[in-house]
Amino acid sequence: MSTVLFICTGNIFRSMTAEYALKAVLESDTPHLVRSAGIEADPFPMYEPVRERLIELGADLSDHQQTKLTEEILDEADLAVAMGLNHQAYVEEVFRRSIPLFKKVCFDLDEPVLDVGEAMPDWKDAPELVPDYTRSIVDEIWEAMPTFIQEMHRHTR
Numbered sequence: 001m002s003t004v005l006f007i008c009t010g011n012i013f014r015s016m017t018a019e020y021a022l023k024a025v026l027e028s029d030t031p032h033l034v035r036s037a038g039i040e041a042d043p044f045p046m047y048e049p050v051r052e053r054l055i056e057l058g059a060d061l062s063d064h065q066q067t068k069l070t071e072e073i074l075d076e077a078d079l080a081v082a083m084g085l086n087h088q089a090y091v092e093e094v095f096r097r098s099i100p101l102f103k104k105v106c107f108d109l110d111e112p113v114l115d116v117g118e119a120m121p122d123w124k125d126a127p128e129l130v131p132d133y134t135r136s137i138v139d140e141i142w143e144a145m146p147t148f149i150q151e152m153h154r155h156t157r
Contacts, residue, residue, distance in 0.1 A: 003076050004080075005035045005080045006102070007081065007083065010038045011037055011066045012044055014083040014102075015037065018081070018102060018145075019034050022149070035073065038066060039068075041066045041068035046064070054138060084115065084118070088100075103144075104155075105151050113140070119133060
C-alpha cells in the first residue's frame with residue numbers, strides 16, 4: 001500500500017480538499033492511504049463555503065480532524081505533496097526533504113495552489129469575493145485528480 005500526503009497550512013482548505021478529492025476518484029480496491037496535514041494546523045473551523053462545496057461533490061467530512069504535520073506522518077508518506085510554496089519550503093527547512101507542488105505532479109507546473117490571502121491580498125476589502133474564490137479552488141483541485149492519479153507514480157518514492 002502506498003501513502004499519499006497533501007500538505008498546506010491549516011489542513012482545513014487546500015490539503016483537505018485534495019485528500020477528499022483523491023479518495024473520491026480512487027477505486028475502492030486501490031491500495032492507497034490518503035492523508036492530509038497542515039504545517040500549523042491551528043484550531044480553526046473549516047470555512048463554510050469549502051465545506052458546502054465538498055459536500056456537494058460527495059465528500060463525507062464527518063471524520064475530518066485537523067492534523068499537524070510531524071516527521072512521523074511525513075516519513076510514512078510514499079508521496080508527500082505541497083499545496084503552496086511556503087509548505088514546500090517548510091518541509092525542506094524543517095524536515096530536510098524535497099517534495100513537489102501539487103501542480104507539478106498534475107501538470108508539470110512549478111506553481112502553487114494559492115490560499116485566499118495570496119490570491120487576494122486585499123480580501124478584507126471585498127470579503128464577498130472570498131466564497132467564490134474558495135469554491136473555485138475546491139473545483140480546481142477536484143477536477144485535477146484524474147490527472148494527479150495518472151502522474152503520481154512519477155513522483156512516488
